[in-house]
Every structure is written in structure tokens, then in C-alpha cells.
Amino acid sequence: MNVPRKSNPKIPGTKTSLQNSQLLVSSGIPSLDHVIGGGISVGSVFLIEEDDFAKYSNVMFKYYLSEGIVCNHKLLLATLDNDPEKLLCELPSPTNMETETTSKPDNEMEHDMKIAWRYNDLTPVQSTLSSGLQFGHYFDISKPLDKDVLKSIDKSLWKYKSLDSNCPGNSAYKNLINYIKNQIEDGFKKTDKGENKNILRIGIQSLGSPAWQSHENHNFNDNKEDEGKHLIQFLYCLRSLLRSTYCVVFLTIPTLIFQNSDVMARIRHLVDGSVRLDAFAGTDRESNAVLRDYHGLFYMPKLLSMNTLAPYIPPTLDLAFKLRRRKFLIEKLHLPPELQESSEREQDDGSLLSCGSSKRRNLEF
Template identity: 45%
Template sequence: MDSTKNESNTEKVVKSRVLSIPGTKPNVQNAQLLISTGIPSLDLLIGGGLAVGTVMLIEDDAYGCYGDVFLKYFLAEGVASKQTLYVASKDIRTTKLVSELPALINDEDIENETKDKNKDIKMSIAWRYQHLSTTEQKKLTFSHYYDLSKTMDQSFLKDTVIHHWDNEKLINNTPPNTFSNPIYHELLQDIKNVLKKFEFETNAKPEKRTILRVALHSLGSPFWIPIPPPNETIRPISRNRDLDMFMFCLKALMRSAYAVAVITVPTGMITEDCMARCVHNVDTAIRLETFMGTPNEKNPALSDYNGFLNLTKLPSINTVEQIQPASLDLAFKLRRKKFVIEKLHLPPELAESRQREQDDSTPSFGCGSFSKQSKLDF
């Protein structure tokens, strides 16, 4: 009884200290505000969600197939939570990326689908949630569910504040010595201006507080290298150095604002040393390894999955130790309607058992006679 009272008291203290912002929830362990990535299975792996004021790095696969899916879920969750979006890309039009966000699934659709699948099966609910009313259960909802086969209704997007950045024309071709690439400098300046103008900074006092979701698509790709205008030159660019320095500066901006940044990086175009520095400069890092074009593509044991998911770095905010997930053997699979991250489950090795049966049936050639009944055979 004492332990349950202490837990309830700590939850009340945390809720009293943390602001009530739509689409967020407090972490009871460290009093940190969390937002959802849009993928519930990923939220559980990284400690309940993304902490406000942090940066998440997604090392995309070699073909760039699945990093966009993570980014679309992240943006779609911002639309569903009525939060502000900031989208930047040089590979594709940001308007096209936003127009392809997955459709939101209503709670009624989820309930109907669950009833159809479980007509004869009684759903098992955790004992502590069995006696909650329907209104109390709705309060526990943190993230939403989406249908990848459909696009989000435009009426939702009209009610969402979205800042697009593609920077077709360079404003300043001679940035400070911090960056050799002027695009990174201007992107940081634009994010900083949005944080200040729309009062996302921690020292600001807006009438209604919300969260800014910063989505940077395929950062570090060749499209981020500027093309010099006619009769003008741009000093030599060190793409690897600029990338990790940009993430270091972006992390400093996020720390002093009610914002969260998610970055996708094409792994095959970045050196290993640069990627290691980038992982060091962010709070959470995930690496995707697709089976496409590898021997695992034809492996029958992995036929249910599309690739491995590696947790390269887990956050440690307001705490000494990092989050320890239940398992690090993770895989992801992309279906027509949803994207799921699961613990890797391999089928039993039938070939090994068959080999053992064959070994047992063959005569043993140990010391002594060749008879199976010999006591010297071993």
C-alpha cells in the first residue's frame, strides 16, 4: 500500500511541475516532457517517447526506403496532436512530403477492427486497467494509429501550422567560419528565427504553449551542396565536417526550446568517422539495415521482416544511466497499412535437428567393435 501511495504522490508532483501541452505526457522518472514518434512500438523502446528539447538521428538504409516512413509518422503525429511542424529538405519538395502523410485512424475504427478479429476471444487487459471507465482509458492515449495505404485528409493539414524550407536561393554565400557550406548556416538561422518569432523558446511566455516538430529530410545528401551562381565561386565544402557541426549546433537550439528534431541521414554517403561524431552529438540514434540486396533477402527465417533495427544510442536525459530496453534483437516490417517494430523471433532450426537425427542413426566408429551394443562405444 505504501509503494502505491508513493507512486501516486510522485505522479501528482510531476504533473504539477510539468506544463500541460497537447500531445505530450510527463516522464515520471525524470520529470521530462515526452512526445510520441508516431510509432507506438518505437516509443516503448526509447523510454516512452521523444523528450522535448532533444534530437533524434535516423541512419537510413542504403536505398533510402524506410527513413521517409519514420519521418512521415513523426509529422503525422504532430498534425494529430495539433502541434507546429517545420519541414526541410533538398531532395524532394517539402509540400510533397507533407501531402503524403498517412491517414489518421479513428478510435471507432480501431474498436470495430478489434471486435471483428476477437469475436470469440476475450481480450486480456492489465489488471490495473480493468476497472477504468471509458473516459479514463481515453486519457491514457498518447500516440495515434495511421493507415499507410491512405493519405491524410487535407482538412487536418489546413488547421496545422507548417513551416516549409527548401532554400532555392542562397541569401549569403559567405557564411561564418563555422560552416564551409552556407546552406547549413542558413538552415540553422531559419530554425532559430522560427523558435524566436513564434515563441517556442523556454523563456518566452505565449498565450498557448505548443511543441515544434523539426523534420530534416536526407540531411547530408549531395543535394545539400549548393550550386554556385554564374561567375561566382563558393569556397571548398567539407561535407562531413559540416554535418556533425550542424547537429551539435541544432542540439544546442533544441535544448533551449519546446521543440524536438528528427533527422534522416543517408548512411552510404557519409563516412564512418563522420557518422560516429554525428551520433555523439545527438540524443537518440537509430540505424536501419534493410535486407534488400543482401543474402538475408532470401533467408526463409527472415521472410516476415524487411530489415534489422539497431538502437545505436539511447537518451539519458536528467539521469545518469541510459534506458535499457527488454531486447536489442529488433527487426522492422513494412506492410501495406502499417509499419511495425518487433523483437526478432526466429523459427526453430529444423536442419540442425535433422542432422542430429542422422548422426544418431549412423553407426559409431569409436574404440572397440563396430556393434551398437558395445559398452566401449561413446
């Protein structure tokens, strides 16, 4: 006997996955939605492994929250490294411009003309990732949301309240997990009756940072075997809470503070999907001409998968990201067809064009 599959409720800002019928929400970055299979699954935990200075991961975090505001989802914001009220005031506003101006500066046009005769017959590389159907919105990082909009949204800002100092473990993690549990019971369970369903977007910034570790009831450095122990316990409890709810967790973790690779492996195991940002800022790659079009490399340590044995695999895993004023773009990483002329290349060309002469001569066609 075939049992009819129960359809997903119609909630603003969601869509049903064609692969596994999972309810999806947008991350606020259309190109990210595309590479992870259409969006973030409802009831999942999605991890952003922060870049060294947390510059770009914080931008992605703000896009996620702004997307929830546009879709009228309820927000739950938790952070110990920043003031939640101040963070809300820094959220970007939506923009109607889907594409930025395509006009190129004079120096780029000159560069294109320089290499056009050699690569004119080659198929251009399609680096932009797009599914053809836009899901989510674009945001202008230079324009904050209107203060009146922030006052009218449904939000919950978690503020740490110290527990009994004799309580073993990490009081901040325990306080937050209880707070999230109370919010879920306020109408976000799938078993709750009622037609007006909504999504609870949970954003946790810099989870596991020194600000969180300071609430341990023992010296964190005394026992290296306990590194990340309470964070792993928190993720285990969090994931079990979400499975039968209309909630999505988007969290960032500063992975540099965990020197033990086994800890990061366990963290990735306890989340449903994770991506890692490797920014060029402050490194030698920042001035590398080959990577001049990007701001960093984009890795996917764990593909997002729920209710399926075969997760969505993007066309390529060689990805890079760049930040524009109106877009955070994830693109296919490819090398430019020709770099700027160097003295070494000129010598090579000269030796090929003229036999027995080191001077470069023009070709005649």
C-alpha cells in the same frame, strides 16, 4: 531546503516521463516510443540513420509528421531532396484500428500444425513490444491525409535561399539554422510567458545528402578531412538552440555517404538519440527463411537520454522491424522454432529413426 520541482505544462500530445520527469512526445510509432523509453524528449535531437534506399526511414519520417498533425503541433519541414509540399501530400492518415486482423493464411496454419506436436509445451515467444499504455497513434500508409486537413494545419516549409557566394562554409546549413532560430522565437521558448503552449515539431529529411553538399563554397572532394565538417557544426548549433525550448527535431541522415567512421561517431555524439535501419531489400537476407517475418534489423547506436545519468535500456537490443499497411512494428528478433523440411534434414531424421536403413519410417506412439 527542498525546492519544489516545476511541473511540466499540459500540452496536447505530450506526457511526462516517469523516469526523469522529462516532457515527451510520440514519434508516431508506438513500438519505437516503447524501446526509447516512452517517447522523444522535448528539446532533443533524434536521429534516424537511413537504410540503403531510404525506403523505411522515409516512412518513419512521415509517421512523425502525421503524429504532429493529429496532436495539433506546429510543423517545420526542411528538405532539399524532395518538394516539401509534395511530401506533405504523401503523409499517412490516422486509423482507429489498433490491431490488424489475426486470421492466418492457410499456409501459415498448415505450418503451425506441422510443428505444434513438437513445440506445444514451450512458452510462446512474446515478440511484440508494448508498454500496455498506448501513446501516439497508428497510421495507414496507403491512405494519404485529407487535403482540407493539410490546408488547416500550422506549418512552416523551409525553402532554401542562396546567400552570398563569398560566405565561407555551407550556405544551406546557415540558412536553415537561422530559419529555425526565428521560428523558435515565435513563442516556443520555455521562458516565454503565456498559458497556451504548443510543440514545434521540426523534421529534417536526408540531412547531409549530396543536395546539401552542393552548396559548399569549395569542392567537397578536394579535402577529405573536411568531410561532414559543416554538418557537424550545424548539429552543434542546432542542439544548443533546442535545450530551453518546446521543440523536437527528428532528422534522417544517409550514413552511407560518409566513408569515414569518425564522422559518424561525431554525429552520434551531437544528437541525443539515434537508431539505425539495416533493411534486407536488395541483399541475400531478403530470401533467407530464418528472417522471412522481418524487413530489416533495428539497431540503437545511441540510447536517448536527457537529464539523467542512466538512460532507459530496453529489455533487449536484438530488434528487427517490419512494415505493414497500418503499422510500422519494431519487435524482438527471434528465430522460428522449425524451418521448412529440407532434403538434408530428411536424411538426418532418417538416419536417426532407422538403424541400417536410409528410408524414413513413421513413429508409432
